[in-house]
Amino acid sequence: EIVMTQSPATLSVSPGERATLSCRASQSVSSNLAWYQQKPGQTPRLLIYGASTRATGIPARFSGSGSGTEFTLTISSLQSEDFAVYYCQQYNNWPYTFGQGTKLEIK
Amino acid sequence: EVQLVESGGGLVQPGGSLRLSCAASGLTFSSYWMHWVRQAPGKGLVWVSHIKSDGSSTNYADSVKGRFTISRDNAKNTLYLQMNSLRVEDTAVYYCARDSYRGFDPWGQGTLVTVSS
Numbered sequence: 001e002i003v004m005t006q007s008p009a010t011l012s013v014s015p016g017e018r019a020t021l022s023c024r025a026s027q028s029v030s031s032n033l034a035w036y037q038q039k040p041g042q043t044p045r046l047l048i049y050g051a052s053t054r055a056t057g058i059p060a061r062f063s064g065s066g067s068g069t070e071f072t073l074t075i076s077s078l079q080s081e082d083f084a085v086y087y088c089q090q091y092n093n094w095p096y097t098f099g100q101g102t103k104l105e106i107k
Numbered sequence: 108e109v110q111l112v113e114s115g116g117g118l119v120q121p122g123g124s125l126r127l128s129c130a131a132s133g134l135t136f137s138s139y140w141m142h143w144v145r146q147a148p149g150k151g152l153v154w155v156s157h158i159k160s161d162g163s164s165t166n167y168a169d170s171v172k173g174r175f176t177i178s179r180d181n182a183k184n185t186l187y188l189q190m191n192s193l194r195v196e197d198t199a200v201y202y203c204a205r206d207s208y209r210g211f212d213p214w215g216q217g218t219l220v221t222v223s224s
Contacts, residue, residue: 034210036152043202043216044152049209087152091210094166096142098152 002026002090006099012107015078021102023071023088032092035064035073038101039084047086048073075104109133109213111203116218123193123222129186129203129215137161137181140206143188144214145199153199156188157206171197193222 003026013019023033035048046055048064051071061076075082083106088099115127129141143155156167156177165177176189186203200219204211 036211038152043214044211045214046207046210046212049207049212053209055210055212089152089210095168096154096157098154101151 001095002029002093002097004088004090004097004099006086006088006102008102009100010103010105012105013078014107015080017078017107019075019078019082019104021073021075021086021104023066023073023099025069025071025090027093028068029090029092031067032090033064033066033071034089034091035062036087036089037082037084038087039081044087078104080106109205111205111213111215113201113203113215113218116201116220118221118223119193120224121193121195121222124189124191125193125220127188127190127201127203127218127220129188131184131186131205134205136179136184140208141177141179141186142204142206142211143177143186144202144204144211145197145220146202146217147196147199150199155201158186190220193220195222198222 031051033051036044038044200217204214
């Protein structure tokens with residue numbers, strides 16, 4: 001099973017600033033990596049797929065990069081609605097696995 | 108608009124059974140692989156099971172293998188998860204999700220399963 005490790009567990013950032021979230025895979029997942037956003041009490045929402053492609057309707061301030069085992073989600077200028085928990089997921093090998101999540105909180 | 112609506116959750120005693128349903132609309136249901144993902148209270152997302160578009164192949168997390176069965180009825184646009192021999196650690200919100208072949212999108216609103224005596 002591929003283990004996905006996200007860092008940091010919690011990230012405190014001020015509105016308007018940039019946030020950088022990391023995700024590492026225990027073995028290569030090529031570019032088969034997705035990022036999801038989950039707000040309290042809400043269902044997860046797909047943000048990024050293929051490591052770097054924004055899903056439909058996702059603002060341009062969200063960007064993804066990386067391949068193989070190292071991936072990054074960047075939010076260029078944080079808005080109030082961006083404070084949430086973010087998960088990465090590999091869909092290269094069964095079982096598909098998620099990271100443990102990064103909580104993005106207001107500083 | 109693609110919609111997934113789960114139902115069937117509730118309170119069950121350890122060792123009991125539940126059947127979850129996920130009704131799909133706004134998509135050609137029979138064209139997509141489907142998944143169940145769960146989230147224990149205050150915890151992260153855990154993939155549970157998947158089924159191919161025609162139901163010919165399934166896959167399970169080790170933690171539920173032999174106890175849970177995923178199935179689908181493409182004529183009714185509905186996905187199922189039969190959960191037997193439930194354990195306290197199965198307590199979670201269960202989400203169904205479409206495999207868009209580019210990640211899971213969309214997800215249903217989830218249904219809460221509580222296993223407790």
